[in-house]
Amino acid sequence: MFKQKKIFLVVLLVIGVAIVAWKTGFWGENLELLSKRSSLAPLEEPLQTTSTPPNTATFVSPLKDARITLIAKILASRDSVLPKEDRATADFLRFWFYADDEVYAEYTVDGSTTANRMLFIAARGDTLTRIALYGAGQNGWELLEGKDILLTKPQKDLYVYNAASKQWMRAN
Numbered sequence: 001m002f003k004q005k006k007i008f009l010v011v012l013l014v015i016g017v018a019i020v021a022w023k024t025g026f027w028g029e030n031l032e033l034l035s036k037r038s039s040l041a042p043l044e045e046p047l048q049t050t051s052t053p054p055n056t057a058t059f060v061s062p063l064k065d066a067r068i069t070l071i072a073k074i075l076a077s078r079d080s081v082l083p084k085e086d087r088a089t090a091d092f093l094r095f096w097f098y099a100d101d102e103v104y105a106e107y108t109v110d111g112s113t114t115a116n117r118m119l120f121i122a123a124r125g126d127t128l129t130r131i132a133l134y135g136a137g138q139n140g141w142e143l144l145e146g147k148d149i150l151l152t153k154p155q156k157d158l159y160v161y162n163a164a165s166k167q168w169m170r171a172n
Contacts, residue, residue, distance in 0.1 A: 143167035
């Protein structure tokens with residue numbers, strides 16, 4: 001009788017753990033990672049057979065090109081993305097990409113040397129939409145206008161202006 005109770009409790013425990021793992025998505029996430037890890041990823045660039053380094057000045061990846069194009073589009077349409085009061089003195093410092101078509105644009109106003117404003121901009125085709133405007137606060141960025149998405153869409157890839165090459169370049 002005692003042995004049957006032990007087996008019953010073990011089975012009940014295994015079922016309980018399986019339900020918790022299923023509800024939290026543990027298996028789905030880990031199986032997806034496992035399948036990604038075990039599948040062979042295609043090469044992004046062909047292997048080089050020569051000993052000379054590639055000419056990186058002429059190679060621009062499609063990803064980088066799309067992001068640089070979006071930066072140029074934002075800079076060209078400052079009046080449509082910036083608040084009216086910031087248009088005269090705004091100077092863009094950094095662009096943090098969440099995705100290829102969603103970017104945080106940090107800028108300074110009134111001659112400051114550090115970023116004191118930040119926009120979150122979504123691009124859909126030729127349309128740029130300001131989703132949020134943040135201002136520098138005592139404990140980080142504070143929402144001034146729009147929808148607060150800072151924690152749900154983290155900043156991933158940083159682009160800064162390189163004065164020597166006169167280009168926006170990825171910094172991280």
